[in-house]
Amino acid sequence: MKKGVCGSLESSDCLITVEAAEKTEILIESSVYQFYGEQIRKVIETTLAEAGRAHVRVSCVDRGALDCTIRARLLTALSRMAEK
């Protein structure tokens, strides 16, 4: 199955895994989910929409990443998935 991974579990980073799926699904694991979970989801949804990508399962293990980091990691993971 096509899969793309980018990022790390270091502080201020996130580990994003994307893989093809029948419908778009977003899974988020974050120690600050209660405060920022919805914001992380919004960044992922917006980035997927801008990239014109649907039918992907996105897993984001967050370690306090800023929006720009989540976006960058997701875009790279998508690009890596497309290369496979």
Next chain:
Amino acid sequence: MIRSCLFIPANNPAMIQNADLFGADAVIFDLEDAVAVEEKDAARSLLREYFKVFAPAARVFVRVNNAPEWLLPDLEAVFSDKIDAVILPKADAAACGRLREALLRLEKERRISKSIGIIPLIESARAVLAADSLASLSGVVGLMLGAEDFTADMEIERSKSGEEISYPRARIAIAARANRVIAVDTPFTDVNDEDGLASDAARARALGMSAKAAIHPRQVEIINRVFSPRPAQIEWATRVLEKSKAEKGVFSLDGKMVDQPVIERAKTIIEKAKRYKLL
């Protein structure tokens, strides 16, 4: 006018987002040696997204990869008006020309009015000999010494005293000064040796280097101190300039002759002191 340039790995979000907190006059986002081959794409993407939302107060340099298959992808991905200069590793005149051409094309395509400079990294015997011609190339705003690659090219050992890089330091400093661009010294690689760093920076400064690269945030304060005017120098320069207002031509201060070159030196010290908020 800068004193310290801090290398920041371009794939490290924690350091990138805190780039301004380390007190460096310039930051160097490094896409080259600090990023593993398989992570180049991630680093480019991270830097591109960072530049969209951050505007560092420090001067921003980006060290790109000079390999043909990586240089253009690096530039295409991270090109931004947030960048002040691109540092080109293993530079020669031809590579600087290609970089200049690419930068001019991108400036036009992306419609940015800012001119992004080039800082050739001098890392070989050939490049040391070509320092003057590299510094005079269109778009070049500085030279940087890369001592590890230079000494490898020369097949000589690196030492704490840095005696083996005295000549390239001096040659680069003179070439930079002659062309009115900055001269950035090579990093001191033992991040735990603060006295060694201070001595090394002082030697570089004495040979005419205008700034020094740092590979760890804790090196920044020491470099800034060494490359700043000392309090005694500021006090002396202030007295020289005060007395020069009342005197015509050559005069004496503390029993020493003061003529125009001395007055110019005093002006530079005061300018630096003001720039670094020491006055």
